[in-house]
Amino acid sequence: MxxxxxxxxxxxxxxxxxxxxxxxxxxxxxxxxxxxxxxxxxxxxxxxxxxxxxxSTGGAGHDASSNNNAQPAPRVNGQKPPPALEATPTPDELDLVPVSNLPRPLSISDLSPAPMHGSQLRVAYQGVPGAYSEAAAAKAYPGCDAIPCDQFEVAFQAVELWIADRAVLPVENSLGGSIHRNYDLLLRHRLHIVGEVQLPVHHCLLALPGVRRELLTRVISHPQALAQCELTLNAMGLNVAREAFDDTAGAAEHIAAGGLRDTAAIASARAAELYGLQVLAAGIQDDAGNVTRFVMLAREPIIPRTDRPFKTSIVFAHDTDGTSVLFKVLSAFAFRDISLTKIESRPHRHRPIRLVDDANVGTAKHFEYMFYIDFQASMADVRAQNALAEIQEFTSFLRVLGSYPMDMTPWDAALSSRASQY
Ligand SMILES: O=C(O)C(=O)C[C@]1(C(=O)O)C=C[C@@H](O)C=C1
Known part of the structure; x- marks a missing residue:
């Protein structure tokens, strides 16, 4: 075979x-x-x-986070660590790229299969240049050709249609929680998780040059970024309207393009550079150690190994008549000393509700779920194979989304110790 x-x-x-x-x-x-x-x-x-x-060793097709070991000094969101939180780059210090020269995000109408080209790895991400996802793509695949996409769905399709070789998509943030959309898309598409990267996310408050905080009537950003900075914005006295945008850098671009002097964006320092905005405040995330976890997706799975720490991601559903199924699934891991790193439930889109009729008291409506679990073992590990074989007995659906190297990048205390002062 x-x-x-x-x-x-x-x-x-x-x-x-x-x-x-x-x-x-x-x-x-x-x-x-x-x-x-x-x-x-x-x-x-x-x-x-x-x-x-x-x-799969070496070359553009590598998938392990093996690159991480060879990374130079840590950078935050693709940028050098800022010298001081309150330091605002002057226009002279900014190496501005004309906005018209930046790649335009792909949209659904662009998705026709492209011919193969070059040897550079093409990596799809959601957002525009300056988005954290672009920085995650660069961390996962240094030197890659990062391809902006206007929606998560488009990034999935770009890989399926061979327009991109990989997609790098956020799945959870340490403050904001899960990015549910991507859990649903992982199930709907047939791509494989081949790696993960954890990116420290240091948000900045950006506005047009010369704008003062007192003039602001609105803060715009990705909903995750707004959520991650909620307490800090309040503490800064910025109790102004907050509006959701598709991505953080897109919000910065919108302010620059529209010359909006009453609006600030929450985005990266790199977005400030790209779109010619000033940094009104840096490090405004509610927790200094704010981290977003991204997964790398490919058309083919990688070979699971046991010589380095691996994670495996699965999704399952259970029969309606099963009892204590979740307990049994968790036990299958616990009895084998396999640690779980994440559990998530999402509506079971094909069977969202189960009705249980009781003539005496009426009809109970139970919500049905798909369960996503990440556990700390490789599929090459016999313990993981046995756990899944056991889980199959009491689940009606089970899929391995991927078995991949864990991101073991050392925690940079210097970066995370910058409390969210502003
Ligand atoms: O808007 C961006 O810059 C993104 O890359 C998206 C995203 C997300 O979806 O969570 C990624 C990281 C941050 O947590 C905030 C936003």
Whole structure:
């Protein structure tokens, strides 16, 4: 069997389709299912892994955060750490790029398959240049060709249609919580998570040069950024209207393009540089250690390994008649000493509500969920394989979204210790 097909079966196929023999231990149900549906042996799997592992070392196609080890001194949001929080760059210090020269975000109408070109890795992200997602793409794939997209959905499709090789998308922030849209899209699309990057997010309050805080009647930004700065804005006495924008840098661009003197944006220092805005306040996130976690997506999964810390992301749903299913799933990990790093539930779009009728008291309406779990183990680890084989017994749907190296970038105390002064 072809190696790519083997991996596809491993990571993206609905349950009961082909899966490697290694998944099929420990449980009666699982081993029967494997005998019935998996026509390949462990040796095939190992051979396939070896072929793909040798293909994937180095070059543009790398997927591990191995780059992270070789990173130069840490930068925040693609920028050098600011010398002091209150320091505002003068126009002379700003290396302005004319806005008209910046790449325009892709939109749905641009999505026709593109011919292959060059060897540079093309990485789709949501937003415009200066967005945190662009910085995350650069951290994940240094030197990549970052492709702005106007929606998350477009970034997924750009990879599916070979316009981009990877997408880098935010899934959660330490203050604002989950970016639910991307959880839903992960399920709707067939891309694989091949890595993660955690980006320190240091927000700035940006306005046109010469504008003073007292003149502001509005602050605009991505809803996540507004949420991450809520307390600080209040403490600054900026109790003005707050408006949601598609992305932080887009909000900065909007102010520059419209010459809006009554409006400030929450965005990165790089967005200030790109769009010619002044930094009224820096480090305005409510927690100095504010971090957003992004996942890297590709058309093909990577080979799970055990020689470095890996995470695996799964999503599952359970039969309506199952009891204590969540408890059983969590136990499958706990009994094997596998730590969970994240659990998320989202509405089950195909079956959002279950009605339970009781003639005496009426009809109970139970909401149905898809559960997303990240756990700290590689799919090459027998413990993880056994845990999933067990979980299959009491779930009606189970998909591995990806098994990928954890971002182990050392925590930079110098950057995170800058309390949100302004
Ligand atoms: O608007 C941006 O700059 C983004 O990259 C999006 C986004 C997000 O979706 O959470 C990314 C990181 C920050 O947490 C704020 C916004």
């Amino acid at each position: 072809d190696a790519a097909a083997l991996l596809d079966a491993f990571s993206a196929a609905p349950r009961h389709q082909l899966r490697p023999a290694a998944w099929c231990r420990s449980t009666r149900f699982a081993s029967q299912a494997c005998r019935a549906t998996a026509p390949f042996a462990r040796a095939d799997w190992q051979a396939a892994c070896a072929i793909l592992a040798s293909n």
